[in-house]
Amino acid sequence: KTAVKSDIEIAQESKMKPIVEIAKKIGLEEDDLELFGKYKAKLSNEALAKLKTKESGKIILVTSINPTPAGEGKSTVTVGLADAFNRIGKKTMIALREPSLGPTMGIKGGATGGGFSQVLPMEDINLHFTGDLHAITTANNALAALIDNHLQQGNELNIDQRRIVWKRAVDLNDRALRKVIIGLGGPLQGVPREDGFDITVASEIMAVLCLATDLKDLKLRLSRMVVAYNYHKEPVTVGDLGVEGALTLLLKDAVKPNLVQTIEHTPALIHGGPFANIAHGCNSVIATQAAAKLADYVITEAGFGADLGAEKFLHIKSRSAGIKPEAVVIVATIRALKMHGGVPKNELAKENISSLTLGFANLKKHIETINSFGLPVVVAINKFITDTELEVKTLLDMCEKENVPVSLTEVWEKGGAGGIELAETLLAVIDSRENNFKSLYDLSDSIEQKVRTIVQKVYGGKDVEFSSKAKKQLIDFEKFGWSHLAVCMAKSQYSLSDDPGKLGRPSDFVVTVREFKPSIGAGFIVALTGDVMTMPGLPKKPSALNMDVDEDGNAIGLF
Numbered sequence: 001k002t003a004v005k006s007d008i009e010i011a012q013e014s015k016m017k018p019i020v021e022i023a024k025k026i027g028l029e030e031d032d033l034e035l036f037g038k039y040k041a042k043l044s045n046e047a048l049a050k051l052k053t054k055e056s057g058k059i060i061l062v063t064s065i066n067p068t069p070a071g072e073g074k075s076t077v078t079v080g081l082a083d084a085f086n087r088i089g090k091k092t093m094i095a096l097r098e099p100s101l102g103p104t105m106g107i108k109g110g111a112t113g114g115g116f117s118q119v120l121p122m123e124d125i126n127l128h129f130t131g132d133l134h135a136i137t138t139a140n141n142a143l144a145a146l147i148d149n150h151l152q153q154g155n156e157l158n159i160d161q162r163r164i165v166w167k168r169a170v171d172l173n174d175r176a177l178r179k180v181i182i183g184l185g186g187p188l189q190g191v192p193r194e195d196g197f198d199i200t201v202a203s204e205i206m207a208v209l210c211l212a213t214d215l216k217d218l219k220l221r222l223s224r225m226v227v228a229y230n231y232h233k234e235p236v237t238v239g240d241l242g243v244e245g246a247l248t249l250l251l252k253d254a255v256k257p258n259l260v261q262t263i264e265h266t267p268a269l270i271h272g273g274p275f276a277n278i279a280h281g282c283n284s285v286i287a288t289q290a291a292a293k294l295a296d297y298v299i300t301e302a303g304f305g306a307d308l309g310a311e312k313f314l315h316i317k318s319r320s321a322g323i324k325p326e327a328v329v330i331v332a333t334i335r336a337l338k339m340h341g342g343v344p345k346n347e348l349a350k351e352n353i354s355s356l357t358l359g360f361a362n363l364k365k366h367i368e369t370i371n372s373f374g375l376p377v378v379v380a381i382n383k384f385i386t387d388t389e390l391e392v393k394t395l396l397d398m399c400e401k402e403n404v405p406v407s408l409t410e411v412w413e414k415g416g417a418g419g420i421e422l423a424e425t426l427l428a429v430i431d432s433r434e435n436n437f438k439s440l441y442d443l444s445d446s447i448e449q450k451v452r453t454i455v456q457k458v459y460g461g462k463d464v465e466f467s468s469k470a471k472k473q474l475i476d477f478e479k480f481g482w483s484h485l486a487v488c489m490a491k492s493q494y495s496l497s498d499d500p501g502k503l504g505r506p507s508d509f510v511v512t513v514r515e516f517k518p519s520i521g522a523g524f525i526v527a528l529t530g531d532v533m534t535m536p537g538l539p540k541k542p543s544a545l546n547m548d549v550d551e552d553g554n555a556i557g558l559f
């Protein structure tokens with residue numbers, strides 16, 4: 001057997017159909033599309049408006065165990081599962097996040113699935129795509145420039161320049177920009193102050209764009225964003241500056257979802273990609289809802305593990321947009337479960353039943369959590385070629401003992417054909433198991449109580465502690481009328497606790513909330529635990545070192 005092909009080799013050998021043809025499958029005409037070349041298109045405003053009155057299909061959420069360096073393959077399973085649904089005659093679409101360039105040039109690997117379960121054209125999607133992220137970067141930085149101009153021109157709003165919370169953004173991993181001093185050089189060069197950069201996907205504008213239901217809602221959310229505090233320590237918003245119209249204008253096309261296809265020509269909407277720590281980590285509401293109107297089933301994904309991505313999908317996105325998922329797929333790999341059971345990364349290829357059994361505790365917790373939301377669960381074991389027969393059997397048996405439906409998927413190796421059993425299991429579950437979807441907290445609970453509920457019910461922790469700074473902030477938030485907002489937890493993705501070293505299923509831990517960060521436009525209060533990176537750095541050998549392009553313009557080395 002020849003060596004395993006890389007994702008990009010498989011992608012480049014696949015033959016795409018014109019996007020106009022893909023659109024026809026879901027009842028869209030060429031007039032409904034705004035074409036970006038032959039294989040990418042945005043849905044026009046008219047097309048989106050027409051969909052509003054249509055009935056919605058069923059939404060299936062894909063999440064995973066706590067990620068490890070061994071890899072889980074959520075996007076791969078999302079894509080392969082949708083291909084499998086179409087193979088068995090169910091009209092199905094995908095809704096996925098769009099990748100950020102920072103991690104692409106760094107270490108992450110693509111965000112377009114893998115093996116024979118990928119969305120195409122993967123080079124474009126992983127690079128500039130249709131320019132949404134650039135538009136968001138520009139809107140973010142236009143706002144920053146307008147704030148500094150406000151200071152320069154007399155500062156009518158009395159903005160305390162030491163309390164400006166709006167940062168600049170760039171869609172790259174650039175650690176040298178984390179903290180900067182701007183405005184140096186004298187009175188004509190602006191007001192000197194300390195500033196900093198976040199990666200674009202951490203900009204509140206990304207979260208806002210992904211929760212907005214249309215242009216009007218986008219503008220309203222943008223106007224509510226807090227950019228600074230004045231000398232009376234009261235919030236100053238975009239609305240106070242009067243620039244929500246300009247920002248919305250810059251985003252008028254970025255707000256439309258992008259249509260592409262999988263290797264097997266399943267239609268996919270790829271749109272928006274907020275961080276899953278300081279934001280809610282799911283593709284746009286507009287894309288999910290449009291996909292649900294266009295197809296009978298939508299397979300969508302949330303970032304990181306079920307403790308972060310799924311919790312936020314269910315508490316933040318679903319509540320804000322009125323979305324009710326039919327079922328949740330939890331992706332697990334035997335390699336990752338063995339890591340949760342204590343096996344180091346370089347020993348994962350060896351069979352290890354006792355570590356797999358130990359590591360299963362992590363998966364079990366996530367199953368319990370999703371069930372506590374009243375939702376049916378199916379476990380998808382994403383098969384790696386190194387998994388042994390006994391390991392697979394052990395994991396299947398453990399799931400059966402928990403009475404949770406489980407399916408071995410081979411979508412990475414076989415495309416949709418490798419996911420048919422999973423698709424059938426899922427359909428049976430949707431038909432037979434009860435769905436009593438409910439939120440674990442009420443918006444009327446106090447912010448402290450909302451955080452405590454998540455820590456105890458979703459993470460399995462003992463309690464939560466708040467720093468004195470965090471407690472002081474809560475008093476202000478009450479005053480500003482922010483206590484009714486949802487909570488967005490910024491926590492390590494690697495552990496159920498706030499300590500990335502605690503794998504498996506830790507218990508008896510206390511989570512510490514260091515600080516809160518209000519995202520009023522998005523509509524949530526971020527609770528920061530541990531160190532949260534909003535501008536990542538590059539590793540010693542960034543993946544950029546492998547990248548190239550040939551004389552015909554073909555990408556090389558994009559994973």
Ligand code: ADP
Pocket residue numbers: 007064071072073074075076077109110111112113114115382383384385412413559
């Ligand atoms: P996630 O969405 O969980 O971050 P992805 O689906 O993006 O994971 O997959 C990450 C990487 O792992 C991709 O490069 C993909 O090709 C690879 N991968 C996923 N599943 C498998 C598998 N079963 N065998 C080998 N490689 C896989």
